[in-house]
Amino acid sequence: MQIAREDRFLVDFxxxxxxxxxxxxxxxxxxxxxxxxxxxxxxxxxxFLQAWKNLKENASHSRLTDSLLGVMSIVALLVAxxxxxxxxxxxxxxxxxxxxxxxxxxxxxxxxxxALIVVIGAVIAYxxxxxxxxxxxxxxxxxxxxxxxxxxxxSTTENGTxxxxxxxxxxxxxxxxxxxxxxxxxxxxxxxSFGKLEDKNNLNSWECGHGCLVSCRVVLFDLLVTEKLGxxxxxxxxxxxxxxxxxxxxxNIVGSFIRSMPVTGSFTxxxxxxxxxxxxQLGGLFTGVLLLLTLGFMTKFISYIPKASLAALIISAMxxxxxxxxxxxxxKTRKLDLIPFIATFFGCLFISLDYGIVVGILVNxxxxxxxxxxxxxxxxxxxxxxxxxxxxxxDQGLVxxxxxxxxxxxxxxxxxxxxxxxxxxxxxxxxxxxxxxxATNLKSLIEDLEIRRQSFIFWNWRRTAERTCCALDPAxxxxxxxxxxxxxxxxxxxxxxxxSTEYSNASTVVISTE
Numbered sequence: 022m023q024i025a026r027e028d029r030f031l032v033d034f035x036x037x038x039x040x041x042x043x044x045x046x047x048x049x050x051x052x053x054x055x056x057x058x059x060x061x062x063x064x065x066x067x068x069f070l071q072a073w074k075n076l077k078e079n080a081s082h083s084r085l086t087d088s089l090l091g092v093m094s095i096v097a098l099l100v101a102x103x104x105x106x107x108x109x110x111x112x113x114x115x116x117x118x119x120x121x122x123x124x125x126x127x128x129x130x131x132x133x134x135x136a137l138i139v140v141i142g143a144v145i146a147y148x149x150x151x152x153x154x155x156x157x158x159x160x161x162x163x164x165x166x167x168x169x170x171x172x173x174x175x176s177t178t179e180n181g182t183x184x185x186x187x188x189x190x191x192x193x194x195x196x197x198x199x200x201x202x203x204x205x206x207x208x209x210x211x212x213x214s215f216g217k218l219e220d221k222n223n224l225n226s227w228e229c230g231h232g233c234l235v236s237c238r239v240v241l242f243d244l245l246v247t248e249k250l251g252x253x254x255x256x257x258x259x260x261x262x263x264x265x266x267x268x269x270x271x272x273n274i275v276g277s278f279i280r281s282m283p284v285t286g287s288f289t290x291x292x293x294x295x296x297x298x299x300x301x302q303l304g305g306l307f308t309g310v311l312l313l314l315t316l317g318f319m320t321k322f323i324s325y326i327p328k329a330s331l332a333a334l335i336i337s338a339m340x341x342x343x344x345x346x347x348x349x350x351x352x353k354t355r356k357l358d359l360i361p362f363i364a365t366f367f368g369c370l371f372i373s374l375d376y377g378i379v380v381g382i383l384v385n386x387x388x389x390x391x392x393x394x395x396x397x398x399x400x401x402x403x404x405x406x407x408x409x410x411x412x413x414x415x416d417q418g419l420v421x422x423x424x425x426x427x428x429x430x431x432x433x434x435x436x437x438x439x440x441x442x443x444x445x446x447x448x449x450x451x452x453x454x455x456x457x458x459x460a461t462n463l464k465s466l467i468e469d470l471e472i473r474r475q476s477f478i479f480w481n482w483r484r485t486a487e488r489t490c491c492a493l494d495p496a497x498x499x500x501x502x503x504x505x506x507x508x509x510x511x512x513x514x515x516x517x518x519x520x521s522t523e524y525s526n527a528s529t530v531v532i533s534t535e
Contacts, residue, residue, distance in 0.1 A: 033262075034382045034385055034386060035206065035209060035210055035378070035381075035382060036358075036361060036381075036385050038347075038351060038358045038359070038361045038362035038365070038381070038385075039210075039361050039362070039365045039378065039381035039382060039384075039385060040210055041344050041347045041362060042361065042362040042363070042364070042365030042366040042369065042377075042381055043207075043210045043365055043366075043369055043374070043377065043378045043381065044210075044342055044343075044344060045342070045343045045344050045347075045366055046069075046365065046366045046367075046368075046369030046370050046374065046377060047342070047369060047374055048292070048339040048340075048342035048343045049069065049339070049343060049370065050068065050069045050072075050369065050370060050374060051292075051335060051339055052335070052336045052339040052340075053066070053069050053072040053073060054066040054067070054068070054069075054072045055331075055332040055335050055336050056072060056076055056332075056336075057072065057075060057076070057079075057332075058087075058091075058158070058328035058329060058331065058332035059087070059088070059091035059092075059329055059332040059333060059336065060076075060080070060083040060084070060087060060088050060091065060329075061083055061084030061086070061087025061088060061091075061157070061158050061328075061329060062075075062079040062080065062082040062083050062084070063079060063082065064078065064079045068373060069370045069371065070370075070371060084156075084157075084158070086156035086157055087156075087157055087158055087327070087328070087329040088329070090142065090145075090157060090327055090329045090330065090333075091329035091330070091332055091333045092333075094138050094142065094329065094330050094333030094334070094337075095333045095336060095337050097134070097138060098134055098135070098138060098333060098334065098337040099337060099340075101130055101131050101134035101137075102131060102134065102337075103131070104127040104128070104130055104131040105127065105128045105131035105132065107124070107127060132298045135293060135334050138330055138333065138334055139326055139330055139331070139334065141330075142157075142326060142327045142329070142330030143322060143323075143325040143326045143327070143330075144325075145157075145327075146159060146325045146326070146327050147325045150325070157327035157328070157329060158327065158328045158329070159324060159325060159326065159327060159328065160323060160324060160325075160326045160327075160328060160331070161324055162320075162324050163316075163320045163323045163324060164320070165316065165317075165320040166316065166317075167279075167316060168279040168280055168281075169279070169280075170278055170279055171278065171280075172278065173277035173278060173280075176189075177189070200283075203375045203376070203378075203379065204269065204283070204285040205265075205266055205269060206378055206379070206382070207285055207374065207375060207378060208265055208269055208285050209262055209265055210378055211291055212265055269284075269285060272284055292335075292338040292339060292342055293334065293335065293338050295338070347362070348362075357388070360384060360388075361381045361384040361385050361388070362381075364380050364381050364384045365377055365378060365380060365381030365384075368380035368381060390422065392417075393417075393420055393422055393423060394422035394423050394426060395423065395426055396415045396416060396417045396418075396419065396423050396426075396427065397415070397416045397417070398413055398414070398415050398416070398427065398430050399412075399413070399414045399415075399416065400412070400413050400430075400434050401413075401414075403507070408444065409442070409443040409444065410443070410444050410446060410507070411434060411435050411443045411444065411445050411446065412446045412448055412480075412507070413430075413431060413434070413435075413445065413446070413447050413448065414447075414448035414450060414451070415427065415448075415451060415452060416451055417451055418451065418452055418453050418454060418455075419452055419455050419459045420455070420456055420458075420459060421456050421457075421458035421459055423459070424458045424459045424461075424462040425462065427459075427462070428462050428465065428466050431445065431447075431466060432466075432469065435470065435475065442473075442474060442475055442476075443475055444475065444476040444477075444478070445470060445475060445476070445477050445478070446478045446480050446507070446510070447463075447477070447478065447479050447480065447482075448480050448481060449479060449480065449481055449482030449483065449486060450481050452482060452483065452486050453483055453485065453486070454483070454485045454486050454489065455486045455489050455490065456489070457489070457493070460489050460490045460493045461493065463490060463497075464490070464493060464494055464497060467497065467500065477500055478500060478501075478502050478510065479500050479501045479502065480502050480503070480504070480507075480510065481502075481503055481504070482501055487501050
């Protein structure tokens with residue numbers, strides 16, 4: 022529990038532009054991989070590029086019946102989606118029983134549209150097959166029954182080679198750490214993506230790979246566990262990343278006892294659940310119960326479900342996951358945020374969803390590091406009865422990446438010519454602490470100014486930063502001063518220098534890194 026709480030800071034680096042880029046790219050990728058089943062041709066469709074390459078090579082093998090069923094299913098799903106928004110009352114205050122019943126029926130059709138499309142497609146396929154026709158590519162046979170409950174194996178044999186647990190770990194290498202980390206990031210990204218949707222307090226559903234009907238036998242217990250513990254960001258409530266990590270870890274541990282494949286957050290199932298109107302974790306209970314019933318009594322029915330119907334269901338859900346409106350918002354608010362958005366979007370499309378989100382996070386982290394290494398510094402030149410005072414105030418803490426840069430900024434502004442004896446006041450209002458490297462550079466800065474016979478004052482620095490500098494060199498303690506105003510330092514009235522032409526009219530220069 023404590024480890025999860027300490028490690029959850031990693032997911033805090035998933036910013037909104039990264040989340041939006043991931044969501045949009047995932048929607049485009051998933052929709053692209055479903056084109057094969059929608060049109061009825063074969064081939065491999067594991068990612069965005071492969072999907073469109075496969076379409077180019079096999080488009081001529083498309084099946085007319087699958088294509089018609091798929092397109093008609095998409096149209097029906099989109100129309101049914103809008104049925105719940107119909108207002109049969111119009112302007113009348115009262116509504117008759119007939120209209121009330123019709124309204125309820127339309128609402129039910131709209132909410133249950135996904136299930137209806139699957140059932141209708143399966144019925145049509147069954148009728149055609151009974152009459153000797155095979156117009157559609159079907160899901161196929163699903164193994165009936167439940168997996169045995171037994172301890173997970175710690176060794177395996179592949180191609181005649183026996184692998185112990187230690188040997189399996191050695192083969193996986195760094196993937197032992199990287200895969201779970203990416204799994205956590207992806208799961209939290211899915212939770213954030215659907216948690217932020219307006220008026221959509223959706224659950225974070227889980228699955229193992231594409232086609233939950235085929236793999237439901239091995240992920241059933243995991244789905245029940247994660248639906249029970251997983252908690253996405255609801256409207257007005259923050260996302261509990263620790264709870265998500267515990268749910269994900271516990272589901273995989275328990276799932277290993279029924280030989281489940283590793284599971285993580287599923288964008289596809291979450292999008293379908295969202296499109297179906299699921300809003301709470303109770304949806305996981307219904308899903309689990311239906312899967313149990315399906316595995317026990319309805320596996321024969323599953324084999325008749327056309328792949329085109331499932332593809333249409335998924336594609337129609339993806340239409341509303343691409344957040345086109347976010348691009349102009351980012352452009353108007355802060356154009357720099359378009360960079361992690363674009364990096365995440367194209368990284369997810371052309372590399373993979375897992376590594377694409379890592380690319381976006383790395384871009385965000387690089388911005389943070391650059392800002393840390395190049396802090397904005399406000400420079401203000403004042404005059405006290407003919408004495409030049411230069412006040413430098415960094416707008417954030419100073420750490421080692423900024424050491425040389427900050428020293429150069431001070432040098433370039435405090436050192437003019439030999440006859441100009443400027444007193445430098447370094448305002449530490451925003452400096453909570455400094456590290457050893459920065460303290461060493463500040464000491465060197467003092468020595469440089471003393472050679473030029475210029476005075477130096479640390480003004481209003483916090484005790485933590487002062488202690489670090491004094492621990493490096495106790496002599497630095499005499500440079501620290503405190504006071505509410507500069508009058509407390511010089512005991513004179515401060516006048517702005519009206520003759521200064523090296524600064525702005527406000528006598529302030531900001532050394533900006535943006």
